[in-house]
Amino acid sequence: MSTTSTKIYSDGHEIDGSWVLRVYVTDLNIQRSLRVKGDLHIGGVMLRLVEDLDIAMDWSDHALWWPARNHWLTRTRSTLDQYGVAADAILDFTPMHKILRVQLPDMRYFDYRVDFSVKTFNTVINLCKQLGIRHPEELSFCKPLDAYHLNYNLKDLQPKKKIESQKNGYYVAADTNTFKAATHSAKGSTSSLDQQNALKCTPMTASNHRNNHSTPINSPVTHTGTWKRNNNTLGFSSISSFNANNSTMNSEPLNNGLNELLIQSPVSVSLDIRSKLLRPKNLIERARMNVAWLDSSLSIMEQAIREYDTLNLRFKFYSFYDLNPKIDAVRINMIYEQAKWQLLTEEIDCTVDEMLMFAALQVQVNLQASIPQSSYENSGSQLPVEDDIDAALTDLQVSLEGSNISNGPSDITQIPELCDYLRFFKPKRFTLKTFKRYWFTCRDLQLRLYKAQEDSNNSETPVHIINLRGCEVTPEVHLSQGRYGIRLEVPSTEGMVEILIRCDTEQQYAKWMAACRLAAKGRTLADASYESEVNGITAFLQLQRPIPAAAINPNSLGDIIPEEYIAPRFAKKFKGKLIQRILDSHANVKNLPLIEAKLNYIKAWQSLPEYGISLFVVRFTGKNKDELLGIASNRVMRMDQHTGDHLKTWRYNTMKAWNVNWEVKHMMVQFEEENIIFECQSADCKVLHEFIGGYIFLSMRSKEANQTLNEEMFHKLTGGWD
Structure with a gap:
């Protein structure tokens, strides 16, 4: 009679192909070991973990995070084998929603609870819903920069050593693509927050500035070196219960109090914030600022952002669609603030006369902010959307109806x-x-x-x-x-x-x-917009023409800090006459209400020659020196890196395709007249790829009132996969 022997592990378990998976629970700061097999799906892992913890709390907002691979395991029906999880892996069981410190375009800091597990594009969409900002596709997150970043192209920055630190069994992978220390909290927990206060935003103060970390610059990529990713679907770890208790996250702005707070910004900012503002000295430094943009197709967690880290929310694409004063008060204010700080930090250039005009409009905005404003009824002041589609529609209308400008009797x-x-x-x-x-x-x-x-x-x-x-x-x-x-x-x-x-x-x-x-x-x-274009140019010139007598007494404004109204290089020219020159220009705009003053500021900003051009340092194939590539809403420009002169312009309506070799980070854009191939020096090629795809996506927006944001199309054009 034969006998069979059964092999067992040292812990007493039978050898059956199972192994021990270690999972760190960030909320409780404890680690659990689960015996699993490779065919166990992710949802089953989380279910067994929750049963093992045996703690009565809501785990619905939690998911598994793999620190070593810098990746969320959110496809709950996929198995451990399909994800490649083996016995040496340590996973984190952590909340998907965490606190993020956000700097708005007006330089104010707020804390928001956002989803760290979804794509950055979706995080921005949900945040804009809280803020009451329409068309979130125009905005994105960017990482804070230091002056040091403007001195080097991306490839010249010194990467950190690949080091992993361990604390209480929790591994933090080093950010291998940046030069800045990534000191992240070991816990990273938000579940202890009261859900009634989960969506509240709080201005940054010394008391609530908990563990405000430095944020690395470039986004880490997967170990395969590719940007191709699968679409994740939420199963076991869905946030349906969270949204049921907090319906404001995906619908209306948070509350009227927050909306009123964001409609008008403080007149001045602190010296500490002002001292950290970047002031690019030339076109190359302006181009290097674009290294900070996050990848819209990756989650912010996958880009080395941790709880209580800081990100800047900015308008990335200068194509403002359907800017309506009746319903876009917050959006208009944020665009105005971003324009203002671009001018004050000399990120965009203008003449002396234009600078005085901007300062005068800013004075009027500040004066009107303290005066109750009547509801805005004039919808005719919304900014026009200029693109090739509108041009074609207008030309068709003119050809069918005739022009509205003619010399004498109408004759088509x-x-x-x-x-x-x-x-x-x-x-x-x-x-x-x-x-x-x-x-x-x-x-x-x-x-x-x-x-x-x-x-x-x-x-x-x-x-x-x-x-x-x-x-x-x-x-x-x-x-x-x-x-x-x-x-x-x-x-x-x-x-x-x-x-x-x-x-x-x-x-x-x-x-x-x-x-x-x-x-x-x-x-x-014969175009119907010719007369309005002439009138707009004339009005813009009139705003710059000083009037001899100032409309207000300088003493009534109190102490005016010149740096808050005039870019530094202009302030030196006027010396003691600066305030008087600003007030002389203010006489042109003294009757404008608050929203009109902001709209005029935005229109004047859009009229500047350098408006809406995002710069990148590139190296064209076959060339031995760097050049500038400018990306605008309707065209791509090859530019001289010293003078900014446009050497060649290609318009999107002649573009046939654009492709990227992700291995060597070379980009090829095919136009009707020629193909261009280049390597981006100042930022990752993905950033430039996303700018082109993003502008093409924005040009496809419809004027239908009930339009929905086509997220799938956005990622198809910007994501960089087939």
């Missing part, structure tokens, strides 16, 4: 034409800037230059013909010097050809500037 067979004497100059190397007078005509998206008016009437051949479609139009206006210039950068086979045009009067400049702007977008003088 007559093509509008603009004619006048202007001065022309085409810069060449080693030549003086001498302008020559020509007779200009603008018709059918073309400028034609003749030596005299008679040559045009006699059908003589033009001296120059300039095609305006696709060109870059930049104002060169200095009111104090009486200079009204238009700078054109016209596409050609050699790149962008620079052309300068000078007008004699303000009215002449407004007409020709409006014509050039519309023609660059493919619109003729």
Whole structure:
């Protein structure tokens, strides 16, 4: 008679293919060991863990986090084998919702309870619902930067050593992609918070600034080196019970008190916050600031963010859709604040006259903030959305209905034409800037230059013909010097050809500037928006024109700190006359209500030549030096890294595809005319990829009132996977 022997482990368990899985419970600061098999699904692991703990509490917001792999195990139906979890793994059982310290565009800090397990894009969506900000797709999180970051490109930053620290059985993986220490809390727990207060936001003070950590810059990637990820679905660890108790998370703003708090920001910020503001000195440093953006396709936990860490919430894409004063008071205020700080920190450049105009509008905003405002009824002041789709729709409307501008009786067979004497100059190397007078005509998206008016009437051949479609139009206006210039950068086979045009009067400049702007977008003088474009340019110039007598007494404003109204490089020029110059400019805007003052500030900001261009330092294939690549809402620009001149422009409506080789981080963009290949030096290639895909996504938004945000399409365009 034969006998069979059964092998057993040292702990008395039979050898059956099972093994011991260690799980650290962050709330309780304890570790549990579970005997499991590889075919056990994640939901079963959590169920057995909760049964083993035998503690009566709500575990529905908890999930498993794998520190060594920097990954959430949220697919509850997947098995341990499918995730690759083996006996040497240590998992964390931790809440998905944790406290995040957020700096808003107005520089204020608040604590919010957010989901650390979902994609960053979804975290921003949920946070914007709490804040009462529509169109969250325009915003994103970025990590705080130090001045040190502006001195180096991403690849030149020194990475930290790969070190793991252990505390009470809890492993914290080192952030291998950054140079900044990542000191994270061992517990990382939020479940002890009262759920009634879970969604409350609290301004940052010394008492509640618990464990405010330094946040690393670049996002860690998976060990495979790829950005491809599977769509996670929540099963056992769903937050349905959490949302049932806190329905405000995914619906209306938190409360009226918070909404009122965010509509208006403090007049000034503390010296401590002001001292940490970055002031880029050149275009290269501006480009390096874009290293801080988080990857929208990864969770914030996967990007080295831990509880009580700080992230900045900023408008990432400069394409503000349906900005309505009636319902967007918080959104308008945050856009205004971001514009203000961009100007004060010299992240975007402007002239002296423009700086004084911005300061005057800021004074008016501060004065109106202390005055009760009536409900906003004029919906006609919302900012227009300019994109290629709108241009096509407008052109179709004009072709069907005719133009609303005409000289005399309406005649749809007559093509509008603009004619006048202007001065022309085409810069060449080693030549003086001498302008020559020509007779200009603008018709059918073309400028034609003749030596005299008679040559045009006699059908003589033009001296120059300039095609305006696709060109870059930049104002060169200095009111104090009486200079009204238009700078054109016209596409050609050699790149962008620079052309300068000078007008004699303000009215002449407004007409020709409006014509050039519309023609660059493919619109003729018959376009229905031509007159409004002219009026907008004229109004913008009027805001910059100082009035001799100030509207208010300087003493009534108290102590004005110049740094809060004027960028440092301008403040030095005025010395003791700065306040008086600001008040002289304020006379132009003294009658504007609060929301109108902010909207005018935003419109003026959008009129600046450098507005809406996100810069990156890149190296084009075959070149041995770095160049700048500018990403805007409708185009990509190759730029000189010293002067900012546009060497070549490609518009999105000529783009066929864009691809990334994730192994070597090379990006290829295919246009109708050519293909370009480059490597991003100042940031991860994923950031630049997301900017292009994001702008294309924003251009697809519909004007339907009940539109829903197509998250799947956003990730398809920005995520970088097939």
